[in-house]
Amino acid sequence: MAEREIKISLLGHKDHGKSTLIGRLLYETHSLTEDRVNEARAMTKSVLGKDELEYAFLLDSFEEEREGGFTLDTTRAQVHHGGVIYELIDVPGHKELVKNMLTGASLAHAAILIVSAKEDERLKDETKLHLYLASLLGIKNLVVTINKIDTISYNEEIFNSIKEEMTKILKSFGYEKLSFVPVSARKGDNVMALSEATPWYKGKTVIEFMEEFSRIDYEKEIEELPARMFVQDIYDMGDEKILVGRLDTGKLRVGQEVAVEPLGVSTAIDEMKIRNDSVKEGRAGQNLGVMLKGDGMADVKRGNVCMPADSRAEPVKSISAKIFCLPGNEIKTGDELTITCASQEANAKISDIAEKMNPIVDSEPKKDVDDIAGWEAAEVKIEFNEPLVFESFSKLPHTGRFVLSKGGVVAVGVVI
Amino acid sequence: MAELQDLDKLEEQSIFILREAKAKFKNIAGLWSMGKDSTVMLALARKAFFGKVPFPVIHIDNGIDFPETYEYRKKLADEWNLDLIVAKSIIRDDISGIKCCGANKTDALKELLDERGFDGLIVSIRRDEHGIRAKERHFSPRDKQFKWNYDDQPPEVWDFTSKFEDSSHVRIHPLLQWNEVDTWRYVKRENIPMNPLYFSRNGKRFRSLGCTKCTVSVESNAKTIDEIIEELKSTDIAERSGRMQDKEKENVMQRLRALGYM
Numbered sequence: 176m177a178e179r180e181i182k183i184s185l186l187g188h189k190d191h192g193k194s195t196l197i198g199r200l201l202y203e204t205h206s207l208t209e210d211r212v213n214e215a216r217a218m219t220k221s222v223l224g225k226d227e228l229e230y231a232f233l234l235d236s237f238e239e240e241r242e243g244g245f246t247l248d249t250t251r252a253q254v255h256h257g258g259v260i261y262e263l264i265d266v267p268g269h270k271e272l273v274k275n276m277l278t279g280a281s282l283a284h285a286a287i288l289i290v291s292a293k294e295d296e297r298l299k300d301e302t303k304l305h306l307y308l309a310s311l312l313g314i315k316n317l318v319v320t321i322n323k324i325d326t327i328s329y330n331e332e333i334f335n336s337i338k339e340e341m342t343k344i345l346k347s348f349g350y351e352k353l354s355f356v357p358v359s360a361r362k363g364d365n366v367m368a369l370s371e372a373t374p375w376y377k378g379k380t381v382i383e384f385m386e387e388f389s390r391i392d393y394e395k396e397i398e399e400l401p402a403r404m405f406v407q408d409i410y411d412m413g414d415e416k417i418l419v420g421r422l423d424t425g426k427l428r429v430g431q432e433v434a435v436e437p438l439g440v441s442t443a444i445d446e447m448k449i450r451n452d453s454v455k456e457g458r459a460g461q462n463l464g465v466m467l468k469g470d471g472m473a474d475v476k477r478g479n480v481c482m483p484a485d486s487r488a489e490p491v492k493s494i495s496a497k498i499f500c501l502p503g504n505e506i507k508t509g510d511e512l513t514i515t516c517a518s519q520e521a522n523a524k525i526s527d528i529a530e531k532m533n534p535i536v537d538s539e540p541k542k543d544v545d546d547i548a549g550w551e552a553a554e555v556k557i558e559f560n561e562p563l564v565f566e567s568f569s570k571l572p573h574t575g576r577f578v579l580s581k582g583g584v585v586a587v588g589v590v591i
Numbered sequence: 592m593a594e595l596q597d598l599d600k601l602e603e604q605s606i607f608i609l610r611e612a613k614a615k616f617k618n619i620a621g622l623w624s625m626g627k628d629s630t631v632m633l634a635l636a637r638k639a640f641f642g643k644v645p646f647p648v649i650h651i652d653n654g655i656d657f658p659e660t661y662e663y664r665k666k667l668a669d670e671w672n673l674d675l676i677v678a679k680s681i682i683r684d685d686i687s688g689i690k691c692c693g694a695n696k697t698d699a700l701k702e703l704l705d706e707r708g709f710d711g712l713i714v715s716i717r718r719d720e721h722g723i724r725a726k727e728r729h730f731s732p733r734d735k736q737f738k739w740n741y742d743d744q745p746p747e748v749w750d751f752t753s754k755f756e757d758s759s760h761v762r763i764h765p766l767l768q769w770n771e772v773d774t775w776r777y778v779k780r781e782n783i784p785m786n787p788l789y790f791s792r793n794g795k796r797f798r799s800l801g802c803t804k805c806t807v808s809v810e811s812n813a814k815t816i817d818e819i820i821e822e823l824k825s826t827d828i829a830e831r832s833g834r835m836q837d838k839e840k841e842n843v844m845q846r847l848r849a850l851g852y853m
Contacts, residue, residue, distance in 0.1 A: 177594035
């Protein structure tokens with residue numbers, strides 16, 4: 176079995192080479208069957224009329240994606256390398272497809288941003304947008320690959336000027352620890368091994384950065400947080416009831432004093448099950464069945480949150496949050512919305528917009544506004560019609576993130 | 592393809608999705624083809640729901656599945672106390688391949704869903720099986736015309752399930768993350784009874800099962816689960832190579848799925 180599994184999202188503009196880099200990694204690590212490689216070769220020949228393999232065709236694709244040469248929806252591919260499974264998530268680069276990008280990027284442990292070095296490509300709207308969203312989603316581990324370095328004759332000065340320009344943007348989105356790799360995904364430079372074409376680059380290769388990301392113990396980080404379990408459902412077991420849910424963070428054990436919020440119930444765990452087996456302890460990532468002492472079970476329902484009494488979160492009726500409005504939508508203060516955080520759901524409205532800005536085009540935030548349009552990010556106050564469990568995203572991500580819906584999903588957000 | 596996924600983690604994720612499906616939808620059902628994946632899904636459901644499968648399981652039966660498949664269906668349905676719905680579909684002689692799958696399996700499913708009003712349908716597809724399945728979400732709505740609008744899927748941010756207001760039903764995919772070899776490792780670990788057609792007889796076995804009209808066996812001497820796992824670790828041939836409807840054209844599966852096929 177693999178020692179570790181890690182999800183890495185590829186970010187960047189549509190033409191900057193995300194799919195090509197993933198294809199290159201799949202190919203070099205022999206993560207695909209010979210069948211698939213041959214299929215991609217045949218496809219390259221028939222669609223593009225080329226003999227040289229189009230690495231992007233190694234990824235699964237829709238017919239329109241191959242013909243149009245871009246990614247329409249999130250694609251996942253597994254790179255197997257050195258005892259680790261890297262699940263690479265290719266997200267669409269089109270800014271109109273940002274909801275698909277969020278679907279792919281929201282579960283990533285780390286990200287690789289791709290910026291083309293080609294003279295007319297470089298820093299684009301989508302580059303900024305993806306960086307903004309990665310920062311909103313709390314993706315801390317990020318490396319920037321400056322791709323198509325062959326098109327600028329492996330020139331160190333141009334590489335440095337792109338790096339300088341990118342550094343400003345990265346810093347404005349809160350990224351401090353920055354690494355840049357000169358890459359040609361098509362030719363393979365600095366992907367698996369340092370390239371002779373860039374003797375001036377002494378840093379790590381793309382695969383070495385991926386290895387570095389894989390050495391971070393994400394499971395331990397989550398286990399060390401206070402325990403939070405969203406109640407998913409209550410099952411009737413004949414004489415008794417059992418509540419089920421996935422423990423998102425921390426650990427819970429039998430006998431532990433717990434609070435069920437926003438119900439306001441204080442009790443202790445009487446019995447705990449994983450499938451049909453009774454267990455003494457449950458840890459983050461496990462789906463648990465929990466029975467509570469006394470009449471603790473009487474009113475528990477889907478959406479409640481079970482947590483240790485000593486790290487109890489006080490339910491709230493409003494939050495301050497950062498939200499991003501999905502393209503094609505508009506939110507006005509007072510609009511009737513639904514807020515969803517895991518199984519927790521309630522009616523909500525935005526009562527105040529402190530400021531808003533479009534991360535692509537605006538350099539200064541706008542104040543005194545009462546609506547948020549697609550592509551705009553805003554700092555808002557959200558009120559609910561009933562108390563909910565919400566905590567600061569930076570302290571406890573699982574109870575600090577949410578989506579807002581009005582029919583469909585209109586915005587994603589995190590609690591400040 | 593040396594590395595194997597963690598079966599415990601895969602099981603946790605599938606159980607989470609199955610429980611979410613049960614909680615979010617009013618009337619769910621599972622598709623059971625008697626193949627390895629949908630049988631693993633039922634084994635996972637028995638774990639998720641403390642010993643029983645709490646939803647009906649549907650077999651779209653065109654009457655020309657293999658005899659072994661019917662025997663296996665009866666045996667397991669009895670043993671696991673399944674609420675089995677057999678939806679009869681009619682094979683027409685005048686069409687074959689993709690048109691046949693579309694006309695018989697998909698249409699029979701449409702009729703049944705209309706009749707029984709299922710709003711959630713558990714389908715045991717895996718991302719690694721076929722290109723286009725890699726684009727599916729865990730919860731994926733089909734519109735009123737039963738179509739999959741793959742270019743306009745609702746976002747699945749973190750793993751929150753969306754509301755699906757304009758859908759006829761939502762496809763639920765608890766095994767999306769599994770690979771073929773994981774299914775077999777799990778079958779072994781959990782001792783799940785399997786359709787005998789998967790094991791080698793006279794130098795051939797079925798790697799993927801469909802109806803007798805469109806499924807061919809592959810060369811194999813794998814007579815046990817262990818031998819199948821070993822075979823999969825070294826194979827360079829795609830799993831569905833014996834399924835003719837995949838072969839007709841590059842994008843045939845995309846068209847089939849857009850029209851409501853599983």
